Structures are given as C-alpha cells and as structure tokens.
Amino acid sequence: MHDFSSDRRQFLLNAGLAVGSISALGGLAFARRRAEAPPALLPSGRVRNFSDLSLTLTAAAGTANILPGNPTNVWRYSGALTEGHAYQCQPIAGSYLGPIIRTARGRRVRVRFQNNLPEESIVHWHGLDIPADQDGHPSYQVDAGGHYDYDFTVNNRAGMYWFHPHTHMKTASQVVKGLAGLFIVTDPEEQKADLPYGDYELPLVIQDRAFDENNQVSYTFGPLVGYLGNTVLINGQTNFSKSCKTRIYRLRILNGSNARTYKLAWSDGSPIVVIGTDGGLVESPISRPYVMLSPGERLDVWADFSAKSVGSSVTLRSLAWTPGGFGGGGSPPNGAVMDLAVFNITAPSTEYLSLPPCLCTLERLSIAQAANAASPRTFPITYYLNGGTPNWLLNGATYDLNTTVPNENVPRNTVELWQVTNTASQVMPHPIHFHGRQFQIYQRIGPTSGSALTNYNNVKDGYVDDGWKDTFFIMPGETVKFLVRTSDYPGLYLYHCHILEHEDMSMMRNFRVLP
Ligand code: C2O
Ligand code: CU
Ligand code: CU
Numbered sequence: 001m002h003d004f005s006s007d008r009r010q011f012l013l014n015a016g017l018a019v020g021s022i023s024a025l026g027g028l029a030f031a032r033r034r035a036e037a038p039p040a041l042l043p044s045g046r047v048r049n050f051s052d053l054s055l056t057l058t059a060a061a062g063t064a065n066i067l068p069g070n071p072t073n074v075w076r077y078s079g080a081l082t083e084g085h086a087y088q089c090q091p092i093a094g095s096y097l098g099p100i101i102r103t104a105r106g107r108r109v110r111v112r113f114q115n116n117l118p119e120e121s122i123v124h125w126h127g128l129d130i131p132a133d134q135d136g137h138p139s140y141q142v143d144a145g146g147h148y149d150y151d152f153t154v155n156n157r158a159g160m161y162w163f164h165p166h167t168h169m170k171t172a173s174q175v176v177k178g179l180a181g182l183f184i185v186t187d188p189e190e191q192k193a194d195l196p197y198g199d200y201e202l203p204l205v206i207q208d209r210a211f212d213e214n215n216q217v218s219y220t221f222g223p224l225v226g227y228l229g230n231t232v233l234i235n236g237q238t239n240f241s242k243s244c245k246t247r248i249y250r251l252r253i254l255n256g257s258n259a260r261t262y263k264l265a266w267s268d269g270s271p272i273v274v275i276g277t278d279g280g281l282v283e284s285p286i287s288r289p290y291v292m293l294s295p296g297e298r299l300d301v302w303a304d305f306s307a308k309s310v311g312s313s314v315t316l317r318s319l320a321w322t323p324g325g326f327g328g329g330g331s332p333p334n335g336a337v338m339d340l341a342v343f344n345i346t347a348p349s350t351e352y353l354s355l356p357p358c359l360c361t362l363e364r365l366s367i368a369q370a371a372n373a374a375s376p377r378t379f380p381i382t383y384y385l386n387g388g389t390p391n392w393l394l395n396g397a398t399y400d401l402n403t404t405v406p407n408e409n410v411p412r413n414t415v416e417l418w419q420v421t422n423t424a425s426q427v428m429p430h431p432i433h434f435h436g437r438q439f440q441i442y443q444r445i446g447p448t449s450g451s452a453l454t455n456y457n458n459v460k461d462g463y464v465d466d467g468w469k470d471t472f473f474i475m476p477g478e479t480v481k482f483l484v485r486t487s488d489y490p491g492l493y494l495y496h497c498h499i500l501e502h503e504d505m506s507m508m509r510n511f512r513v514l515p
Pocket of ligand 2: 124125126127433434435436
C-alpha cells in the first residue's frame with residue numbers, strides 16, 4: 001500500500017476506515033482525522049520553491065549568552081547569501097549554532113567557506129552524496145584566513161543532513177566550541193507527504209557540555225569514553241522549553257554531541273513515532289517505546305500533542321542504559337537519565353493533519369544484489385595501547401591522511417555487503433559513520449550471553465534500522481551488516497567513529513572509491 005492516489009486526503013479518509021490494519025503500530029489513533037478542513041491558503045511558512053544556492057559560510061570566534069552571567073566564548077558559523085531565497089539560510093532563533101541551510105534535491109549549492117578562525121579548518125557535509133573534493137576531507141583543510149569553495153549538486157533524498165568541521169586531529173575541539181549546522185533537503189515526495197512545517201517543524205540539536213565557573217566550556221575527557229558534559233544544550237540553549245499548541249509537530253532531531261548517546265523517550269510513556277532517519281523518510285511510521293540516538297544520527301519524529309490539555313507539559317528525556325565494556329565513566333556517565341527538552345502546551349489549536357500510514361516509497365537494496373554476499377567487507381573495531389594511552393582502532397590501523405589498505409578500496413557504483421564487528425575482547429559502544437553514502441542495515445547480530453546481552457536487551461528495541469542510514473550505533477559484542485551502493489564519485493572518503501575524540505585519536509580510516 002505504498003501507492004498514493006492523487007488526492008491523498010481522500011485516500012487517508014478511506015484508509016481511516018481500516019484502523020485495525022495499523023493498530024500494530026502501538027495503539028495510537030493513527031488514522032484519526034478531524035472534521036476541520038485544511039486552511040484554504042497555506043500559511044506563508046510553506047515553501048515549495050527553492051533556487052540554486054550560493055553563500056559564504058564564515059567560521060569565526062564569538063560569544064554567546066548560554067548561562068546567566070558571563071557570556072561564553074564560542075566558535076560559530078554564519079551564513080551570508082549571495083544567491084537564493086532568504087529562507088534557505090536562516091539561523092536557528094536564539095542559537096549560536098550555524099545557520100540552517102535549506103535546499104531541494106537536484107539544486108546546485110555553492111558555498112565559500114571562509115576560515116576566520118585562529119587555526120586551520122574545513123567543512124564536512126555529513127550524509128551528502130557528493131564528490132570527494134567536496135566532502136571536507138582533512139587533506140583539503142585551509143589555514144587561518146583561508147577559504148575553500150564548494151560547488152555541488154544535491155543528489156540526496158529529502159532529509160536532515162548536517163555540517164561540521166573535519167580538521168585533522170581537531171574535529172572534536174572545533175565542534176565542541178560550537179561549529180555545527182543543519183542542512184535540510186526537501187523533494188517532491190516529501191512535499192506530497194504533507195508534514196508539519198513552519199512553526200510546527202522544530203529542529204532540535206542535542207549536545208552536552210561542561211562549563212567552568214566563568215561560564216566557559218571546559219573540554220576535558222577520558223580517552224576511552226570521549227567528552228561527556230553535565231549540561232544538555234538544545235540548539236545551544238540550556239533548560240530548553242518550547243510553548244506548543246494542541247497539535248502535531250515535526251521534530252527534527254540531531255545528536256550533535258561529541259560522545260553521548262541518548263535513549264530518547266517521552267515522559268508520559270507515549271511511544272516515539274519515527275517518520276524518518278538519517279537519509280530521510282521511512283516508508284511507514286515506526287512506533288517505539290524509546291529510540292537510541294548516537295552522535296551523528298538524526299531522527300524525524302511525529303509529535304502529537306493534540307490530545308494534551310492546555311497547561312500540561314511533556315518532556316523528551318534520555319532513559320537509563322548501560323554501555324558495558326570500557327564504556328563507563330564520565331560525569332554523568334553515558335547512559336545516565338537526563339531531561340532534554342520540555343514542551344509546554346500553552347494554547348489550543350484545531351488540527352487537520354493526521355499521520356500518513358505511508359510516507360514514501362523506499363528503494364530497497366537486497367542481499368541478492370550484493371556481489372560479495374558470502375564474504376562481507378569487514379571492518380573490525382579493536383582496542384590498543386598507544387604508549388600507555390588507550391585507543392580504539394577501526395580496521396586494525398591508525399589514521400593516515402592519504403592511504404588505504406586493500407579492503408578499503410571499493411568499486412564504484414556497486415552494491416556490496418559490509419560489516420562492522422565490535423566483538424574484540426575489549427569493547428565499548430561506538431557510533432560508526434561512513435562518508436558520502438546512505439546505506440541500509442541488513443542485519444544485526446547481538447551478543448548472546450552475560451552482561452553484554454543484558455545491556456544489549458536494554459537498547460535494541462530503540463534501533464531504527466528501516467530507512468537509509470549514514471551512521472549506526474553498535475554495542476559491545478555486536479556485529480552490524482549493511483548493504484551499500486558505493487558512490488559514483490571516485491576518490492578518498494572517510495569512515496570513522498562519530499565519538500569525535502575517538503575519531504581524532506585514531507578511530508578513523510579512509511576508503512577509496514576506485515575510478
Ligand atoms: Cu559527521 Cu566524518 O562526520
Ligand atoms: Cu560525515
Ligand atoms: Cu568510538
């Protein structure tokens with residue numbers, strides 16, 4: 001049933017009769033439809049036309065008022081358009097994070113990255129399918145005062161991607177200072193799904209930080225677990241709360257933290273309804289008691305406040321989970337309970353949207369397409385001591401700027417089965433990310449006994465593996481197999497752990513798409 005009639009509203013009215021067929025999604029009244037018609041004229045927030053985009057993205061030092069008292073020194077991206085509509089490059093209100101860049105599939109994007117930082121940097125477009133020289137590989141980083149010109153066409157589906165520095169050995173420290181922004185792509189398929197937009201589409205960038213007594217970000221971390229702060233920032237703000245109406249919101253969530261993974265859940269016990277992942281919409285809404293979101297991953301969430309009463313509130317929080325292995329420590333540790341964002345229901349609203357039972361049609365990669373189905377390309381995670389300092393490795397080697405080993409040379413435009421194993425004797429959870437690609441999780445093989453199994457069982461229902469992904473979470477004892485169609489752009493791309501301290505310390509490698 002992934003075939004939309006030309007009149008989706010009529011289709012949904014009809015589908016509403018078949019409530020039984022979708023009750024498996026968790027008992028929400030998915031097909032609920034109220035009598036109110038949609039507004040005859042769409043509010044001005046609706047944007048269907050995107051032009052090619054040209055902008056200067058400047059990175060520079062600045063300050064932000066994050067805590068009461070002293071301002072905090074930050075590094076920030078700011079955007080200045082030279083071509084395109086103003087709504088295609090807008091800051092997040094009240095945030096020191098980078099602008100939200102909005103564009104449509106098929107559009108050309110030109111960005112001059114102007115580096116006004118006191119040190120070298122480069123911008124990576126996380127999740128985009130673009131040529132290697134556009135991807136922000138550290139070999140392209142520019143010195144203080146320099147610039148880099150990007151010029152690419154957006155091939156990706158509608159979805160929320162993001163950008164951040166990828167400077168050699170300095171990605172983590174530059175992101176922690178504030179360099180990150182959202183890159184949101186739309187396409188006709190998404191527009192057809194008629195999702196909440198404008199004031200009802202909320203970007204939520206989750207990050208954790210620690211501050212010193214002068215309100216400055218303190219950046220100290222354990223090499224094993226990475227940087228874990230005690231203060232949650234949403235879009236760069238502490239104690240985030242949002243006034244909402246009794247209606248449906250679309251939450252577009254990025255875990256932009258360096259090292260902290262969240263087990264997202266609603267405080268009122270309602271399921272989290274996921275409509276999209278890293279690479280855009282999933283075919284049908286997915287209802288889960290909680291959802292795991294590790295650094296680098298995104299979620300598109302349908303948040304239905306229409307049955308709430310004015311004066312009530314609901315909190316998006318992170319539930320307890322246990323990393324296991326060497327993943328403990330930090331204050332608070334990864335897996336600690338944290339409140340993230342409060343939604344205060346302050347005004348009534350009549351709602352005309354209802355959750356579409358079918359959101360889009362997904363191309364499915366099948367194992368039969370994979371030339372190497374019997375012998376997946378394997379990238380193990382291992383641990384090693386580098387002169388007394390513990391380190392994590394991917395594919396058995398530290399990072400080298402320009403080289404690959406044989407299993408990192410991949411044919412272009414070819415479907416293959418790849419796997420990452422986290423089954424060495426010393427382990428912890430990691431978010432694993434491959435550049436320039438969206439892929440599909442084929443299979444997870446979890447641990448089978450002991451505390452690893454107990455810890456796994458406490459997170460596994462929160463994996464949302466049904467859509468396109470560019471980053472996945474892997475627990476101790478776990479193997480993740482995924483199907484990827486390799487890029488059609490030859491060249492050197494990165495893959496790494498998205499715990500940014502791990503990435504900078506060595507848990508990163510190149511893979512080369514062969515000509
Ligand atoms: Cu957000 Cu190299 O990645
Ligand atoms: Cu990336
Ligand atoms: Cu890691």
